[in-house]
Amino acid sequence: MQSIVIQPEFESWRDAARRLLLRGVPPYEVVWLDEPGEQGLFPTGASPRETITPPEPADRVPAAFLDLARMVSAHDDPRRWSVLYAVLWRIVRGGERHLLGMPTDRDVRLLDQWRKAVGRDLHKMHAFVRFRLVEGEEVGGREAYVAWFEPQYRIVRLASPFFQKRFTGMDWSILTPEECVHWDGESLHYTPGVPRTEAPAGDALDDLWRSYYKSIFNPARLKVRAMQAEMPKKYWKNLPEATLIRDLITGSGSRVEGMLGTEGREEKPAPKNAYLEKLAERNAGQSSPEEEGQ
Amino acid sequence: MTLQEKLEILADAAKYDASCASSGAARKDSRGSMGVGSTGGAGICHSYAPDGRCISLLKVLLTNACLYDCHYCINRRSSNVRRARFTPEEVVRLTLDFYKRNYIEGLFLSSGIIQSADHTMEQVIRVARLLREEHQFRGYIHLKTIPEASPALIEEAGRYADRISINIELPTQQGLTKLAPEKNLARTQEAMGHIRGKIEERFSEKRLPGRPKPPPFATGQSTQMLVGADDATDATILQRADTLYTGYRLRRVYYSGFSPIPEPSKLLPLAPPPLVREHRLYQADWLLRFYDFKVGEITTPEAPNLDLALDPKLAWALRHRERFPVDVNRAPRESLLRVPGLGVRNVDRILQARRYGRLRLADLLRLGLAMKKVLPFIEAADHTPIKLGLDDVKLRERFLPPAQQLELNFDPPPPSAEDDRSVRSGEL
Numbered sequence: 047m048q049s050i051v052i053q054p055e056f057e058s059w060r061d062a063a064r065r066l067l068l069r070g071v072p073p074y075e076v077v078w079l080d081e082p083g084e085q086g087l088f089p090t091g092a093s094p095r096e097t098i099t100p101p102e103p104a105d106r107v108p109a110a111f112l113d114l115a116r117m118v119s120a121h122d123d124p125r126r127w128s129v130l131y132a133v134l135w136r137i138v139r140g141g142e143r144h145l146l147g148m149p150t151d152r153d154v155r156l157l158d159q160w161r162k163a164v165g166r167d168l169h170k171m172h173a174f175v176r177f178r179l180v181e182g183e184e185v186g187g188r189e190a191y192v193a194w195f196e197p198q199y200r201i202v203r204l205a206s207p208f209f210q211k212r213f214t215g216m217d218w219s220i221l222t223p224e225e226c227v228h229w230d231g232e233s234l235h236y237t238p239g240v241p242r243t244e245a246p247a248g249d250a251l252d253d254l255w256r257s258y259y260k261s262i263f264n265p266a267r268l269k270v271r272a273m274q275a276e277m278p279k280k281y282w283k284n285l286p287e288a289t290l291i292r293d294l295i296t297g298s299g300s301r302v303e304g305m306l307g308t309e310g311r312e313e314k315p316a317p318k319n320a321y322l323e324k325l326a327e328r329n330a331g332q333s334s335p336e337e338e339g340q
Numbered sequence: 341m342t343l344q345e346k347l348e349i350l351a352d353a354a355k356y357d358a359s360c361a362s363s364g365a366a367r368k369d370s371r372g373s374m375g376v377g378s379t380g381g382a383g384i385c386h387s388y389a390p391d392g393r394c395i396s397l398l399k400v401l402l403t404n405a406c407l408y409d410c411h412y413c414i415n416r417r418s419s420n421v422r423r424a425r426f427t428p429e430e431v432v433r434l435t436l437d438f439y440k441r442n443y444i445e446g447l448f449l450s451s452g453i454i455q456s457a458d459h460t461m462e463q464v465i466r467v468a469r470l471l472r473e474e475h476q477f478r479g480y481i482h483l484k485t486i487p488e489a490s491p492a493l494i495e496e497a498g499r500y501a502d503r504i505s506i507n508i509e510l511p512t513q514q515g516l517t518k519l520a521p522e523k524n525l526a527r528t529q530e531a532m533g534h535i536r537g538k539i540e541e542r543f544s545e546k547r548l549p550g551r552p553k554p555p556p557f558a559t560g561q562s563t564q565m566l567v568g569a570d571d572a573t574d575a576t577i578l579q580r581a582d583t584l585y586t587g588y589r590l591r592r593v594y595y596s597g598f599s600p601i602p603e604p605s606k607l608l609p610l611a612p613p614p615l616v617r618e619h620r621l622y623q624a625d626w627l628l629r630f631y632d633f634k635v636g637e638i639t640t641p642e643a644p645n646l647d648l649a650l651d652p653k654l655a656w657a658l659r660h661r662e663r664f665p666v667d668v669n670r671a672p673r674e675s676l677l678r679v680p681g682l683g684v685r686n687v688d689r690i691l692q693a694r695r696y697g698r699l700r701l702a703d704l705l706r707l708g709l710a711m712k713k714v715l716p717f718i719e720a721a722d723h724t725p726i727k728l729g730l731d732d733v734k735l736r737e738r739f740l741p742p743a744q745q746l747e748l749n750f751d752p753p754p755p756s757a758e759d760d761r762s763v764r765s766g767e768l
Contacts, residue, residue, distance in 0.1 A: 144696070148692070149692060149693050149707055150703040152706070155706050173384045173386050173387075174386070174387075176441055176443070177440060177441045177442050178441070179440075191440065191441070193442070208378075208381075211371055211378045212369060212376060212377065213376050214372070214375075215375045216376060216440060251438070251441055254347060254434075254437075255443050257344050257347050257348050257351075258443075259389065260348070261352040262354070262355045262399060263390060263391055264355050264356070264391045264393070264599060265391075267391040268391060270390050270392075272392025273390050273391070273392050276388050276392075285387065294390050295390050298390070305602050308603070308604055309604075310606035310607075311418050311419060311605055311606065313411075313606075314409065314417050314418035316409070319407055321456035325522055328527075329524055332527070
């Protein structure tokens with residue numbers, strides 16, 4: 047039995063797993079431990095793809111497994127390293143090349159659940175980050191924005207490329223309690239996490255956005271649970287529009303009653319308009335297309 | 341009028357359009373530009389309103405002044421709603437400002453008809469052109485077009501937009517004549533046919549090697565049908581949808597349960613249809629598109645409306661008990677797709693898993709199937725549904741929801757399974 051201490055991140059696990067695999071150490075002989083204390087802010091290899099030169103020809107591993115492992119690594123379940131290694135072992139040494147294609151396998155299902163949870167967290171980060179304009183910090187005509195977000199898992203690095211591609215033309219930072227990411231138009235860089243107080247509390251546009259949110263809501267179709275399934279309360283504290291939710295819900299009943307109690311309006315005759323007249327002529331001449339195309 | 345007041349009026353005017361999709365666009369992003377914007381992934385819902393609807397786009401009208409008199413519409417000329425009008429520049433500013441704060445991932449722009457169809461289209465196109473050309477905006481743009489606008493203008497709109505749409509509004513000309521006298525079904529479908537041609541041109545030329553890049557054009561068109569404003573049955577609605585999918589290659593048909601508006605018309609029913617009707621139509625729509633069902637299987641001449649208490653696949657299965665049980669270890673894909681409670685994704689996982697051994701109930705549990713619903717209709721290595729009684733006349737009752745039912749999730753079902761990723765081989 048041997049203990050392997052790694053930093054809680056994909057690259058660190060991958061390097062250790064490769065060494066174990068080359069030495070032929072089976073999964074049941076390994077105990078995986080996270081490095082205590084300062085964690086993973088400065089990964090062992092800055093650009094891991096280049097820094098690792100395997101001493102022997104590398105084992106062929108399905109790319110799908112590496113993608114899966116990269117996602118699963120961001121999860122916080124302490125079992126993830128050992129399950130990942132067990133699955134890797136079975137694929138490479140156990141003759142189960144198609145293991146990932148077996149959705150009924152216990153380990154595969156576990157990995158899949160973790161991947162899903164991380165994927166959902168990522169998707170919510172892409173959706174719910176709110177950038178705030180930092181006034182007076184335009185450098186060379188570029189606006190600068192700062193956002194605060196609290197992801198559930200360690201996904202800042204997984205989430206960053208999306209923001210880089212979408213917001214190339216502005217400078218931005220996303221601050222989180224664990225790790226921060228910054229874009230300056232040239233490259234992404236990462237710094238340690240900060241407290242929430244480091245981020246701006248609001249943006250001048252928030253009021254306009256709230257006006258939009260209020261107006262696009264249809265009180266005649268109240269479905270609070272559907273909203274909360276997709277936008278759980280834990281995110282509300284960082285969403286400027288969430289302050290409106292309560293009043294919109296409580297006010298909706300009387301708004302709908304008002305609509306239903308309003309007397310129907312009479313038709314208004316068509317105004318004099320050349321286009322409308324032409325249209326009326328066409329409509330009168332157009333045969334009924336009723337069953338056409340069916 | 342302040343910008344905020346205009347926004348309130350013109351967002352309120354746009355909220356009856358159910359479309360919120362921002363997926364299915366061509367892959368593009370802002371790298372190498374001074375601007376912002378990207379499209380091409382799964383759509384992102386940046387917020388949700390308490391009506392459960394996704395907010396992914398800034399959805400506004402350019403103006404809510406309108407020459408038409410569509411009785412279901414808050415913006416019809418007979419309505420006393422307050423009118424407002426954005427300048428194209430104001431919409432551009434709002435879109436960019438909202439986008440940069442990550443409130444939205446694009447613009448959905450529609451307009452009341454002012455002066456003429458062409459004049460209105462020109463205003464709408466101007467917004468899109470400014471965004472794309474002056475500001476290098478690469479986010480999602482959905483433009484609503486008018487069937488009577490000239491084909492050249494529709495083509496120009498398609499050049500800037502990721503999606504364009506024309507609302508069919510009602511499934512029959514009869515309904516339109518009564519409730520939307522200016523609109524015409526044949527002209528709408530003709531315009532959709534034209535758009536279909538442009539979309540196909542875009543994709544077909546792409547495949548020819550050595551040919552110049554195809555002219556840019558939207559990657560899809562969609563439409564919306566109003567439910568419950570006229571007396572059209574679900575069969576009529578689904579038949580129209582089917583025509584639009586097969587004959588015009590629409591990406592999506594949105595069903596919008598007619599909803600009370602603050603400025604009701606005398607011609608409309610007072611009470612809105614139950615929201616669940618809209619939900620059942622979405623489920624039926626999914627069966628048409630992904631499960632190989634025909635309209636004639638989902639509704640029948642005797643029952644032209646969907647059962648509101650049961651989902652349409654389950655209702656079909658209960659009418660066709662002779663087709664069950666289906667053996668999960670042997671049945672072909674098309675039979676598995678007919679099992680109530682089995683979605684496309686789970687069917688594919690079953691097919692994948694059974695290559696490596698006979699499936700037992702424990703395996704199905706691990707796949708996370710809705711067992712209670714599925715069990716009466718399947719056979720597995722250690723399960724035959726005799727006790728559950730497919731012959732039982734009371735089977736229907738088993739599936740009825742509890743008497744007191746509050747909010748179901750009435751949203752359209754989520755998009756189909758993740759795209760199949762080809763398994764390349766990499767190195768550890």
